[in-house]
Amino acid sequence: xxxxxxxxxxxxxxxxxxxxxxxxxxxxxxxxxxxxxxxxxxxxxxxxxxxxxxxxxxxxxxxxxxxxxxxxxxxxxxxxxxxxxxxxxxxxxxxxxxxxxxxxxxxxxxxxx
Amino acid sequence: xxxxxxxxxxxxxxxxxxxxxxxxxxxxxxxxxxxxxxxxxxxxxxxxxxxxxxxxxxxxxxxxxxxxxxxxxxxxxxxxxxxxxxxxxxxxxxxxxxxxxxxxxxxxxxxxxx
Numbered sequence: 001x002x003x004x005x006x007x008x009x010x011x012x013x014x015x016x017x018x019x020x021x022x023x024x025x026x027x028x029x030x031x032x033x034x035x036x037x038x039x040x041x042x043x044x045x046x047x048x049x050x051x052x053x054x055x056x057x058x059x060x061x062x063x064x065x066x067x068x069x070x071x072x073x074x075x076x077x078x079x080x081x082x083x084x085x086x087x088x089x090x091x092x093x094x095x096x097x098x099x100x101x102x103x104x105x106x107x108x109x110x111x112x113x
Numbered sequence: 114x115x116x117x118x119x120x121x122x123x124x125x126x127x128x129x130x131x132x133x134x135x136x137x138x139x140x141x142x143x144x145x146x147x148x149x150x151x152x153x154x155x156x157x158x159x160x161x162x163x164x165x166x167x168x169x170x171x172x173x174x175x176x177x178x179x180x181x182x183x184x185x186x187x188x189x190x191x192x193x194x195x196x197x198x199x200x201x202x203x204x205x206x207x208x209x210x211x212x213x214x215x216x217x218x219x220x221x222x223x224x225x226x227x
Contacts, residue, residue, distance in 0.1 A: 034216065043117075043203050043218040044156075087156070091216075100146065100158035100169055101205075101216065 002027045006088050006104035013078055013111050021073040021107045023088030033071050034101060035064050036087040044087055047073075078111045085109070115140065117206050117219035125225045131192040134222045138185050138206030144168075144214070145187040147179060150201040150221070159202075162187055163209075194226045 005024045013019055025033065032051050036044035048057045050066040057064050061082065063074040073086055085108045089101040118137040126132050138145050146169075147159040158171035162181035179189040185206075191198055201221045207214040 036218070043220045046215055046217055049215060089156075100161060100171060101148075101156075102158070103156040105155045 004104035010108045018076045023071040025090045027090045027092045031091040034089045038085045083111045119219040123223045133190045136187045136204030142206040144207045146205045148203040199226045
């Protein structure tokens with residue numbers, strides 16, 4: 001069964017304190033692994049898509065990496081505005097269809113000034 | 114460029130009623146998917162439409178249905194509402210159905226069933 005597990009569930013950081021969020025997955029035929037950011041009361045905001053093991057992508061203070069079994073979202077010198085829930089999702093190969101995204105439960109990040 | 118637009122943003126319904134939610138995808142996007150988000154279950158896939166055809170369906174009862182129009186706009190309908198249907202319903206769009214297409218979400222429609 002396709003599955004995504006994110007850890008930790010919640011993370012509290014001081015401003016400037018770097019850390020990493022983990023996303024472990026099992027899927028038959030990975031088409032892509034997605035990272036989204038979700039603020040309270042809003043829809044998920046797209047951050048990255050990774051397609052193959054070894055791939056890395058960066059955006060401002062965020063860097064996403066991918067292995068065959070997990071992905072990490074590294075946050076360097078976070079600021080209070082980085083506080084949000086970070087969602088990881090995998091897209092499996094269902095042939096002929098976009099395939100649904102299978103989401104983890106998310107990591108709620110709080111960055112204190 | 115306008116994002117994914119969902120209407121209404123908030124609504125309250127009574128058990129047993131039915132509800133229709135609307136989604137306008139990003140201009141040029143032909144694939145639309147719907148997701149339900151609850152605190153307990155997180156985001157769960159409902160269904161996906163491409164060129165007016167349902168391509169994929171999640172594990173939800175038949176009370177949940179959807180459709181897509183020729184202009185790619187989509188609606189989802191929930192009949193005989195139950196308290197457990199209270200959730201944030203999210204619409205997502207992408208250009209096509211192949212890998213490599215970024216999937217963008219709207220702000221969602223908050224449904225409360227009383």
